[in-house]
Amino acid sequence: MVIAERVLHRLAEQGRIEAEAAVAVAPVKAQVAGRAVLLVPHRGDDLDERATR
Numbered sequence: 001m002v003i004a005e006r007v008l009h010r011l012a013e014q015g016r017i018e019a020e021a022a023v024a025v026a027p028v029k030a031q032v033a034g035r036a037v038l039l040v041p042h043r044g045d046d047l048d049e050r051a052t053r
């Protein structure tokens with residue numbers, strides 16, 4: 001029972017981390033010179049696993 005609880009805790013934590021990462025890379029709406037634009041986050045030098053698929 002304790003092992004199952006640990007597994008569920010790890011899965012929940014992994015899901016939370018993935019959700020936070022998705023929010024962090026999502027474009028943000030902003031206004032520039034009175035026009036609506038999407039601000040796209042800068043990608044660093046680190047290659048994301050999902051970018052190579």
